[in-house]
Amino acid sequence: MKESKMFKAGLGRACGAAVLAGALAMPSVGFAAAGFSDDDAPPGAWYAPHIQAAIDAGIVRGYPDGTFRPDQGVTRAQVAEMLCRVEGAALAEGQMAQENKTPWSDNPAGMWYTHAMNWAYENGVFTGDGSGTSTVRPDDGITREEMAKVVASYMAKFRGATVDVEGLDWPGGAQATQGIDEVSEWALPYMLWLSNQGVMGGHVNGDGTVSLDPKGAATRAMFSKVAVATSEWTPDAEQKAAAPAKAEAYDITQDGASIRAFDGEGADITAKCEFALGGAWQASGVFSGLSADTGYEAEVRVAAADDVAAGDAVTVSFRTAAEEGQGQQQGPQQTQKAEAPEKIRVKDIGTDFVTLSASAPGHVDITDKCEFNIGGEWQSSPTFTGLEENTMYEAQARVAASGNTAASDPVSRTIRTRAEETGAVAPTKVEAYDITKNSAKLRAFNxxxxxxxxxxxxxxxxxxxxxxxxxxxxxGTEYTIDVRRVWGNGLEVSEPVQVTFRTLESDDPAVPESVHVLHSSPTIVTVRVLDAEGTDISRRCEYSVDHREWHEVEHLRGLMPDTEYTVNVRARAVGGEPAGDVVVSTSFRTDPPREGTQVTRAEKPERVEVVRVHQNQVDLRAFNADGVNITAKCEFRTSDGLWQRDQAMYPGDTMSMYGLTPGVEYTVYARGQYSSDLHDEDGSLIEVFPSDTAEASFTTIYGAASAEAYEVGPDYVKMRAFDVDGKDITDKCLYALEGTAVRPPDRLPRKDSVLTGLRPDTKYLVKAFMPNEGGANGEIKANRIYVWFKTPPAEEA
Known part of the structure; x- marks a missing residue:
């Protein structure tokens, strides 16, 4: 791993290192000099020394009412003003009559932040609010990932920093990467780099765990710490020790407790740490003279050694015993065990990763109370990466230790990672359709x-x-066509597979004469259509159940058991001709439950959530009355379409529906799905009927439908993109390089469709997409188009 550069904490240009050292050594600061009360800013809080240092350096101030409000979210304007003060560019009091010198319409003249925003724009610290360049939203709060980008931009301009994350890992082990899946793609390099510089750490949750919390609000206390760290950072700053991954209290009595710490690998590092409990740091983790039945919050950090500064502190909460002899014990001395989870569930799985969840009886999600293990150390994060593709693993979950309760017994399940489909893999199935006298269409499936x-x-x-x-x-001719997959812009091809079909004897469209139900079950029937000559024309027809939408599938799914239906059939549109006007129909009744079975209804979803809307796809979730995600137990349909369910090997907590039309408003319905072959404790067969429905509405969006690399040089490529109507939308899209030859910062999306700085004779992948938009029903995500190309050798330029 590349050696991390850690900052040496300092105040800023106005204060010397000696003053800073004194400030950071005062964990009991009450901010009396600044006039802040202990209720507003408690003396033992983790942020006390950081706020005091920022106040002494003139970086932060309080509010006119005499409060500091450390837990209040910091605004974008406040961030600009504080960084302006760090750089010594802030105006003196009374010099606020500044004109707006930015393109931002919401940076009016004469405001207290006008000068700071002018300065931030001029130096590239702020570039807008993410929706364009016309607004900056100065009064809005700033998230932790937005703060990371702003701070990194400032450090690049004024501290000589280069945001280079190649070879960097997250300090603090696996626990410090909780929430990494929530980090926006554009923010990941900034958060990773600042974490390695010691400028920005994780957010300590109420249970003592650490999370990146990228979408969480950046508070005034957080930014005070970041601003102080930023003020003194230099490219050759002193290395800083990593924070403990976990700390816990044990041997808790009426008047004392002991604290121990562990690194990211689970090794005990207590001997390397120092501890504080509302006072000065001490080498021992043993505290005495405490009050009975009282809650305490201790801090733990790796102590300074040689040229390595002390690390960031993590906190651990505990309560002393109420009566003599009722001390709490943790670790090996615990006797009471937590109740084990009922099940481990697979939330998401890929070729090299898996995300697990755990549930208690009644399908209650208790993932946040558990720790997980796959062939190594126990960890609080349910996500495991670096796994081998198409490999069987045993996953374990247990409820973590807390208070005077030991960790539960583990439960386990076997999982297999997915097999990666890379390169040109031959299609598994090819079929011909829309066959006429002189034409046909083919489609292939993996x-x-x-x-x-x-x-x-x-x-x-x-x-x-x-x-x-x-x-x-x-x-009237039989044809056999070879079909192959291509990969890497045609640079790789698969072995061919063949499909055989026969063209029609004439151009006469299919005319259905009769429709027959061949197979029936409680929820599925298969129909066959014959013309007047008795020829099977099922694949040339389309179907409608009870006058719903027409579908080109002769397998009718998602029906209710023991229910009367009518299916209508007509010839499918072919070669630009409209659908046939001859409609034949038949009525049928689905099978009833098998004799001797118990009949019940599936759990009804009370709410359908639209998670993401794409150009031709929607991602959905369904929740029961208790707010539990029951997506995997539901089936969905849009408007009057057929019911669909997640067909994946490991159904997740999100259902994706494909094949939608861009720019169209849809209503989606969800219901608890039919299931059979279930048994109760007595061995009796149970048949579960579908539930009543819940619904939600959304509108698909327009986006990039295709893209191309129309000019490729040894060190550049020119891209252009088109929408579904073939209109050129190149200037409306963002472009990002992908692939192993691309360094992480270069993967950030950019507006310019000409990508430069490429290597000759190298294969690249470009992602083109329209910027995302916000939506009332969830995230609206434009379609992403991927284009492979290879730069020519330099000598052929």
């Missing part, structure tokens, strides 16, 4: 049933073509 037609080529007249439409065919 092993998971996903349509991969857009990544295939088709051998026609001895030439490979990208189009799946076959034209100028002979009537």
């Amino acid at each position: 092993a998971k049933g996903k349509d991969v037609t857009s990544t295939c080529q088709f051998l026609v007249d001895m030439h490979w073509q990208d189009s799946c439409e076959l034209k100028n065919l002979a009537a």
